[in-house]
Amino acid sequence: MRELGFEPMVPVWERMKAFTEARDEATPDEIWFVEHPPVFTLGLNADRSHVLAPGEIEVVKIDRGGQVTYHGPGQLVCYVLLDLRRRGLDIRRLVQALEGAVIDAVAGFGIEAYPRRDAPGVYVEGRKLAAVGLRVRRGCCYHGIAINVAMDLGPYERIHPCGFDDLEVTQLASLTAIDSIEGFRPAFERGLIARLQSS
Numbered sequence: 001m002r003e004l005g006f007e008p009m010v011p012v013w014e015r016m017k018a019f020t021e022a023r024d025e026a027t028p029d030e031i032w033f034v035e036h037p038p039v040f041t042l043g044l045n046a047d048r049s050h051v052l053a054p055g056e057i058e059v060v061k062i063d064r065g066g067q068v069t070y071h072g073p074g075q076l077v078c079y080v081l082l083d084l085r086r087r088g089l090d091i092r093r094l095v096q097a098l099e100g101a102v103i104d105a106v107a108g109f110g111i112e113a114y115p116r117r118d119a120p121g122v123y124v125e126g127r128k129l130a131a132v133g134l135r136v137r138r139g140c141c142y143h144g145i146a147i148n149v150a151m152d153l154g155p156y157e158r159i160h161p162c163g164f165d166d167l168e169v170t171q172l173a174s175l176t177a178i179d180s181i182e183g184f185r186p187a188f189e190r191g192l193i194a195r196l197q198s199s
Contacts, residue, residue: 002033003033005035007034007035009036009037010060012034013062019142020081020138021137025083025086029082029086031078031081032078032079035181036075036077037073038058038071038072039058039059040059040060041062041070041071042068043064043066047067050159050165051068051158052158057070057155063143064133065133066133068161068163069131070161071146074148074151075149075151075181076146076185076188077145078145078192079143080094080134080142082094082141094141097196097199098132098195099121099122099132100195101145101188101191101192102129102145102191103122103191105190105191106122106175106176108187109178110176120132124170124175126168127169127170128167130145130146130148131145147172147188148169148170149173149180150171
């Protein structure tokens with residue numbers, strides 16, 4: 001586990017790509033935690049028309065799957081840099097592990113969350129709590145999952161989140177007494193480790 005702190009999206013993305021390009025069969029897997037300044041990101045095949053009014057917020061096209069999403073302060077972003085072949089994992093099982101780690105963690109705070117087969121991520125009462133996006137290169141993956149903890153949700157109104165024009169988003173601070181990433185991260189870490197070990 002590596003704590004990167006508060007860093008812009010693009011330099012972290014470049015480091016993920018470089019790490020994945022340089023790794024070999026002996027390179028240990030890594031999990032990075034980071035919080036980004038405000039940015040909209042578009043996946044590889046994303047439709048830019050889903051960005052309605054970015055205003056002063058930067059829009060970056062990156063190499064993960066999925067459509068458009070928002071990253072900003074108060075959101076816990078977890079990047080998983082894993083050798084899928086060595087772990088015997090495929091993308092679907094990794095997505096399920098990431099979603100399951102969030103579901104397990106929030107259950108400890110009394111929240112009933114669930115995934116959707118038609119739109120990867122984690123949902124609570126129809127609202128999206130966490131977004132998943134991954135990239136696989138040479139049998140290894142990077143990118144990961146972003147969990148809304150205690151943030152300004154206003155920028156989501158400037159996009160169609162994940163390409164859906166009627167999708168609402170939520171955050172843990174609106175559902176529980178959690179008011180910081182530090183209040184949630186330990187539970188998520190435990191859930192993620194457990195899910196990856198059992199996958």
